[in-house]
Amino acid sequence: MTRVDLNSDLGESFGPWPMGDDVAMLSIVTSANIACGFHAGDPAGILAVLKGAARLGVSVGAHVGYRDLVGFGRRNMDPSSEELVGDTIYQIGALQGLAKVAGTRVSYVKPHGALYNTIAHDKRQAADVIAAIKAVDPSLVLMALSGAPIVEQARSAGLTVVCEAFADRAYNANGSLVSRRLPNSVIHDPELVASRMLRLVREGRITAIDGTAIELEAHSICVHGDTPAAVSIARAVRDALVQNGLELKSFIHG
Template sequence: MASIDLNSDLGESFGPWPMGDDAAMLDLVSSANIACGFHAGDPAGILSVIHKAVDRGVVIGAHVGYRDLVGFGRRAMEPSSAELIGDVIYQIGALQGLAKAAGTSIHYVKPHGALYNTIANDTRQAADVIEAIKAIDSGLTLLALAGAPIVQQAREAGLRVVCEAFADRAYNADGSLVNRRLAGAVIHDPELIARRMLRLVSEGVIESIDGLDVTIEADSICVHGDNATSVVTARALREALIANGVQIVSFIGAASGGHRE
């Protein structure tokens, strides 16, 4: 039976300002990328989301980003290596502490937003993130963009890497994500998203924004949790996958408590 992980970026609410429906998303995904306070999230809210994930058997990971609350971590930055290594270690450590308080632990790291896109190709910043992960816990898995140079770079450095695709994002012909500033970069139709991801799981290809088939090897699919259609999209995708015989399970494995069907 084919299987795939579904992940989502959660814990991004800040005080009285909600961001997405974390509880509903946790009923649908198998892995949760939890904000660490630099691009979004506050300690009390993050801890609450972790407790909800534990209740549902969802595996959690650290969603680390640039120190950019105002820009939601989506602005490109050039921190020094010392700054970036320290910031990533700090964020992972903070989430580890909150996870321990909730009776669980984190299993992977997924960089967020501009940091994620930068390290996909920037070998210096990628090396800094890799060094930070290894410094705090070399057993953590790195969740990275399928086909990007960082995948091989991190593997050569000794990290386990799991590749992901994005359910609601358009792709360029070279396998990169279409810039969010461009028209059509984000896909909102749940049925179209489900069809695209079913094809990805069954054939290993996704249609680019200009109509070309792009080969993508991915063991995880990200459904963003910060927009109005997130829950509807995630539910449609999950139901379509299950209806076509695809098992939803975390890439960490059932031993860590991931969803199974």
């Protein structure tokens, strides 16, 4: 790989409760997965992040999730197909409206939290999210977990899929993410994260939590914006990639 996209989950503050440093992250990443109000975010805050993304030329994606403000969208749910399709369309549409006012546009969709992990392997819920995206705009790109069945399922349905890897999350040997309920599921050391991502970009491999090396197809790297060291980790990853000759550029820009 000669270039890579760096993304982060932003717009997750709610009223007077801040979540992450969106301003700093927007100056580092090339794509922003912006909350749509279901798992986090309020309209005024979301609009502010969209304006910042537009000003800096950062690509915008709809970070859709389960309707779960209390659980931050990280609790497993089993909505009906009608509910999940409707909720996904609603969230994309809301962000599209705000993005238009901010002078930018929604180019891709990245499901959040429990929804992201569920549709990676649950064919029915995956089909619902895919159907919702196609109903809104079939040109929208789906960002999905590298190696998960949904990648081929979405591509077979006609969507463009970008595979991503997580800079600050530990992986199981089968390529899935280590549950946040388990110790060491989130990596907080910026230097360690940066070295892991540099290896991934160079070799297509990452070290799983059990020490084995696993192969991952990754065209975008995610740094979560809600962790305490998020900005430091994102900067460390960006610096390591750039210093080693990689171009940081959104996948949306060709």
